[in-house]
Amino acid sequence: MAAACASGQAVPETVAVQLLGVLWFVSVTTGPWGAAAAGGEETLKCEDLKVGQFHVSLTFLKYICKDPKINDATQEPVNCTNYTAHVPCFPAPNITCKDFSGNETHFTGNEVGFLKPVSCRNVNGYSYKVAVALSLFLGWLGADRFYLGYPALGLLKFCTVGFCGIGSLIDFILISMQIVGPSDGSSYIIDYYGTRLTRLSITNETFRKTQLYP
DSSP: OHHHHHHHHHHHHHHHHHHHHHHHHHHHHHSHHHHHHHTOSOOOBGGGOOTTEEOTTOOEEOEEEOOOOBOTTTOSBTTOBTTEEEEEEEEOTTEEEEOTTSOEEEEOSSSOOEEEEEEOOOEEEEEHHHHHHHHHHHGGGTHHHHHHTOHHHHHHHHHTHHHHTHHHHHHHHHHHTTOSOOTTSOEEEOOTTSOOOOOOOOOSSSOOOOOOOO
């Protein structure tokens, strides 16, 4: 009687082990490892590498990009064009991918695989520090507005002694918060790794969605 119960319990365990084996075989043959073994994947472009991704060589794909070279005069990345600059990126050793020329290359960690775009700003010689200093010490004479390219407002502040001081205070706050900038639409020259204001706006591509609560 005891032997019959033992054999009855062993049957479901055997079936469970077999089922797990089948599931493992299916996952291996249809998953990324199976595709890699079958050689069906195409070699990735280097710019498509993602940290934590597996590919043909079953290697943990990753890369490292250098920091942008900063222009001392503008405090923006060198070769900034149309608000975009590029920095060289180096795939990790033993990675095979297509470089920016389209050639399939096996990297050792010292070759440039692709150029990664980074954002930059358009500046035209207006210093944030100078604008704040002029607004603080000579704002009542309109020097800050003259400097930023608003001669009419500068003259008005000069004739009214900064609107009796009230306009000077308001301008100092607006310039310090980077709300008022150069009249030509360019950005202030600010230390690249310094404090900058980033304005967020809602467009057709970026808009708020209604929060759905359960």
